[in-house]
Amino acid sequence: MSLIEVKNITKVYKIKPSKNIFSLNKSATKVNAVDDISFKINRGEIIGYIGKNGAGKSTTIKILSGILLPTSGVVTVDGIVPYKNRIKNARKIGVVFGQRSQLYWDLPVIDSFCFLRKLYQVDHDTYQQNMNYFDEFFSLQDLLDRPVRKLSLGQRMKCDLCAALLHSPEILYLDEPTIGLDILTKNNVREFIKKINQEKKITVMLTTHDIEDIEHLSSRIILIDQGKKMYDGPITGIQKHLTRKRLIKVVTEKPFTQVLENIEQPNIKECHANFVIDLDQNSIPNVINAISGSNVIKDITVQEPNLEQILFHYYQQIEK
Amino acid sequence: MYYISLYYTAFKYNLKSLYEYRFDFWVGIITLMIMQGIGLMFLWVIYQYTTALSGWSLNEVVFIYGFQQVVHSLYITFFGNVTGLEQLIKHGTFDCYLVRPAFPLFQLMITKLNITGFAGLIVSIILLVYSVYRIGLQLNLAKFVALMVFLTTGVLIYFSLSLIVSTCAFWLTRTMRLQQLIFDFSEFTRYPIDIFHSGLQLVLTVVIPFALASYYPALFFVKEAAFLEISLKILGGTLLFYVISYRFWRFGLKYYHSTGT
Amino acid sequence: MFGKYFSVLEIGYRQSVAYKGDFIIGSISTLFRMMILAYIWTAVYQNANTTVINGRGLIETITYIILAQLIWSVLNTNLEVLLGFKIKKGEITRDLIKPINFPLLIFLDNLGFSLFILLVQTMPAFVIACFMFDIQTPASILHILFTLLSIILAFFIYASFSFTIGIIGFWAQNVWGISLLKKLIFNTFSGSLVPLFLYPPMIQKWIYLLPFKEIINTPLVIYLDADLQMILSLLGRQLFWAVTFFILSQISWMYLKRKIEILGG
Ligand SMILES: Nc1ncnc2c1ncn2[C@@H]1O[C@H](COP(=O)(O)OP(=O)(O)O)[C@@H](O)[C@H]1O
Numbered sequence: 114m115s116l117i118e119v120k121n122i123t124k125v126y127k128i129k130p131s132k133n134i135f136s137l138n139k140s141a142t143k144v145n146a147v148d149d150i151s152f153k154i155n156r157g158e159i160i161g162y163i164g165k166n167g168a169g170k171s172t173t174i175k176i177l178s179g180i181l182l183p184t185s186g187v188v189t190v191d192g193i194v195p196y197k198n199r200i201k202n203a204r205k206i207g208v209v210f211g212q213r214s215q216l217y218w219d220l221p222v223i224d225s226f227c228f229l230r231k232l233y234q235v236d237h238d239t240y241q242q243n244m245n246y247f248d249e250f251f252s253l254q255d256l257l258d259r260p261v262r263k264l265s266l267g268q269r270m271k272c273d274l275c276a277a278l279l280h281s282p283e284i285l286y287l288d289e290p291t292i293g294l295d296i297l298t299k300n301n302v303r304e305f306i307k308k309i310n311q312e313k314k315i316t317v318m319l320t321t322h323d324i325e326d327i328e329h330l331s332s333r334i335i336l337i338d339q340g341k342k343m344y345d346g347p348i349t350g351i352q353k354h355l356t357r358k359r360l361i362k363v364v365t366e367k368p369f370t371q372v373l374e375n376i377e378q379p380n381i382k383e384c385h386a387n388f389v390i391d392l393d394q395n396s397i398p399n400v401i402n403a404i405s406g407s408n409v410i411k412d413i414t415v416q417e418p419n420l421e422q423i424l425f426h427y428y429q430q431i432e433k
Numbered sequence: 434m435y436y437i438s439l440y441y442t443a444f445k446y447n448l449k450s451l452y453e454y455r456f457d458f459w460v461g462i463i464t465l466m467i468m469q470g471i472g473l474m475f476l477w478v479i480y481q482y483t484t485a486l487s488g489w490s491l492n493e494v495v496f497i498y499g500f501q502q503v504v505h506s507l508y509i510t511f512f513g514n515v516t517g518l519e520q521l522i523k524h525g526t527f528d529c530y531l532v533r534p535a536f537p538l539f540q541l542m543i544t545k546l547n548i549t550g551f552a553g554l555i556v557s558i559i560l561l562v563y564s565v566y567r568i569g570l571q572l573n574l575a576k577f578v579a580l581m582v583f584l585t586t587g588v589l590i591y592f593s594l595s596l597i598v599s600t601c602a603f604w605l606t607r608t609m610r611l612q613q614l615i616f617d618f619s620e621f622t623r624y625p626i627d628i629f630h631s632g633l634q635l636v637l638t639v640v641i642p643f644a645l646a647s648y649y650p651a652l653f654f655v656k657e658a659a660f661l662e663i664s665l666k667i668l669g670g671t672l673l674f675y676v677i678s679y680r681f682w683r684f685g686l687k688y689y690h691s692t693g694t
Numbered sequence: 695m696f697g698k699y700f701s702v703l704e705i706g707y708r709q710s711v712a713y714k715g716d717f718i719i720g721s722i723s724t725l726f727r728m729m730i731l732a733y734i735w736t737a738v739y740q741n742a743n744t745t746v747i748n749g750r751g752l753i754e755t756i757t758y759i760i761l762a763q764l765i766w767s768v769l770n771t772n773l774e775v776l777l778g779f780k781i782k783k784g785e786i787t788r789d790l791i792k793p794i795n796f797p798l799l800i801f802l803d804n805l806g807f808s809l810f811i812l813l814v815q816t817m818p819a820f821v822i823a824c825f826m827f828d829i830q831t832p833a834s835i836l837h838i839l840f841t842l843l844s845i846i847l848a849f850f851i852y853a854s855f856s857f858t859i860g861i862i863g864f865w866a867q868n869v870w871g872i873s874l875l876k877k878l879i880f881n882t883f884s885g886s887l888v889p890l891f892l893y894p895p896m897i898q899k900w901i902y903l904l905p906f907k908e909i910i911n912t913p914l915v916i917y918l919d920a921d922l923q924m925i926l927s928l929l930g931r932q933l934f935w936a937v938t939f940f941i942l943s944q945i946s947w948m949y950l951k952r953k954i955e956i957l958g959g
């Protein structure tokens with residue numbers, strides 16, 4: 114049996130047009146933030162849950178962690194329905210919301226840890242073990258005595274991550290954990306997530322729109338858009354899905370003004386043009402011929418698109 | 434037991450958190466204490482020109498005043514954070530509370546330490562004890578128990594009213610002002626409410642029943658009003674408002690679970 | 695010359711319009727405070743079986759109380775908290791660039807706010823209170839004008855004082871406690887809580903030595919009964935305090951400016 118089972122969950126938000134008390138009679142608009150999504154996650158997996166802003170990622174995480182009630186559908190996490198048995202579920206999970214911290218703002222980090230330790234009733238040995246483990250990786254020792262308000266964003270994120278793991282949860286939900294971090298810290302955080310997944314067998318579900326997170330961490334992604342599941346499977350699958358595409362970058366002598374047939378969304382800046390072609394409809398020599406007919410090609414590169422470009426392309430397709 | 438030790442831990446860190454700004458902290462604490470003294474001075478000035486207000490002597494009014502202040506300080510100390518729900522929801526911190534294995538209302542209560550209440554408590558207890566002594570009130574065991582019970586019900590009334598307003602934060606973006614409005618009514622109940630308009634007296638007893646938390650207990654202790662009638666009023670009112678507020682809170686929480694923000 | 699100051703004033707006013715819901719409640723709070731004090735003193739006069747206390751009748755006392763709340767609710771804006779915010783958020787560096795004397799800028803910003811408070815929050819409360827209680831009408835138009843002038847001076851005294859408090863708050867890293875202390879002092883010694891003439895004469899003597907009476911008691915003495923000569927001397931004394939406190943705020947501002955220039959905001 115899978116650790117997390119999600120069956121046909123839907124979440125409908127009603128948005129009131131105005132918060133003014135005098136206009137209550139205006140009808141509310143409905144948003145299907147999550148629309149009939151199902152998936153299963155097995156113990157020990159790292160799932161990349163990706164989608165654009167507003168796709169419904171946070172909503173899903175909130176339902177899984179017991180904060181929100183789905184409008185319809187059922188979720189079970191290790192046999193527990195999180196929104197019905199919130200407290201029991203809470204002991205098994207750790208959650209980090211990327212942009213908000215659960216640490217005491219004015220106090221040294223260690224104080225927040227001690228408080229959480231009490232709250233989750235973590236025994237002394239486990240606490241020590243976990244702290245040593247975190248310290249080994251992040252060198253927390255230097256940070257622990259500093260007030261949270263004096264930490265950098267990256268340092269705070271590391272501490273928040275550890276705070277969520279203090280009670281050795283089985284599952285870790287991360288909502289945009291790398292947002293706003295610099296490349297080094299991002300890498301550091303990713304390595305850490307990978308490490309705890311491998312060594313502690315913690316199941317991780319992270320939402321992100323940073324594709325590199327996914328490329329580094331998870332072999333399986335779930336892609337959602339406008340609340341609907343668009344893809345669920347290994348990254349390679351989605352790559353294959355689009356391997357007949359090629360990204361072409363051309364530098365020409367004169368400003369690029371041509372209209373090319375069978376080419377989607379050229380991205381043109383004076384003499385530089387980027388576009389994606391589909392090998393089933395077009396061929397590279399064709400394109401080169403078409404361009405050099407009226408212009409001089411100074412440089413040209415042809416690439417297999419990376420995941421980010423694929424997704425960018427994918428989103429554009431969905432929009433049409 | 435779990436919640437008691439959790440309360441203690443939170444208390445420790447919250448105190449530490451306040452202490453980060455030492456100088457200002459002490460200035461504030463001492464000011465708060467003086468402020469309550471000023472209230473007493475105000476009463477003293479009034480009684481320079483009269484011996485009784487609607488039949489209440491200075492020491493008797495100090496009893497009401499002290500009683501109200503003790504209740505208010507206790508409320509602030511233990512439940513003052515309830516008013517912060519609005520901020521927690523706005524900053525998303527409330528979601529963090531919901532993914533932890535403890536009651537959200539409890540976590541809300543221990544968000545931070547309201548030292549204002551704590552400082553007030555010390556002075557107001559002194560005021561109350563002083564007035565008991567000056568009135569010559571004989572506190573036998575029964576009366577002492579009654580005093581404790583009425584202090585508790587008083588705090589519960591304050592808590593209930595505050596919880597009702599705070600819970601509105603699940604629907605409204607701002608509740609602070611509403612909170613202030615409701616608690617402005619409590620200022621009336623530092624004095625014998627007989628001196629106010631009768632309509633206002635009714636409001637303070639039935640609609641926003643702060644009078645049940647200070648004036649009515651004083652009627653019993655100072656004016657020796659019938660215990661049964663007074664206690665029925667107080668206990669009934671407290672129970673009613675407590676149940677309403679807790680139900681409303683559960684309802685609000687359910688609403689939050691189903692809509693988010 | 696004054697155009698730029700005026701525009702600051704206007705923005706202060708505009709910003710506050712956004713919070714109109716708050717002001718209804720603020721208005722009710724003000725009314726409540728007027729009511730509590732007026733009821734209490736009515737009861738005192740009744741129970742004392744006298745029509746005159748310390749030379750003043752009930753109507754004069756109630757007029758004083760209600761007008762004192764009116765002035766207090768206008769003056770009592772949290773300028774020092776605003777200043778604290780500006781410093782913490784680094785907005786102050788932006789204000790440093792503006793070609794305006796900074797304390798004056800903040801005062802005007804606050805004056806816009808105060809005028810708005812007067813209009814939407816205090817006036818409604820005042821009008822209702824006028825229906826509920828008997829209030830003494832002013833002796834002449836001139837008295838009204840002099841009272842208004844006196845209130846403006848009071849505003850500058852209070853604003854300068856608050857500004858200085860705000861700087862102390864910057865030095866102490868937090869402004870909560872000191873701000874509370876400031877309020878306590880003004881509440882007690884300005885006449886906003888107890889009309890100064892109702893303090894026992896022995897205490898009055900001391901309170902009159904302090905400058906805090908200038909913000910509430912002085913305008914109200916002018917309103918209630920002062921003759922022209924006395925009005926002028928009262929205004930002169932107020933002006934003296936206004937200048938003194940303004941200089942104080944300028945000095946503390948220079949301290950802050952130096953600190954900011956060193957620390958980089
Ligand atoms: N509390 C809410 N009330 C109404 N609509 C909401 C609420 N939270 C999110 N939404 C809407 O639901 C959709 C999904 O939001 P969210 O799950 O936060 O997306 P993501 O995290 O992927 O950016 C968005 O269109 C958003 O506007």
Ligand SMILES: [Mg+2]
Nearest residue numbers: 167170171172
């Ligand atoms: Mg999100």
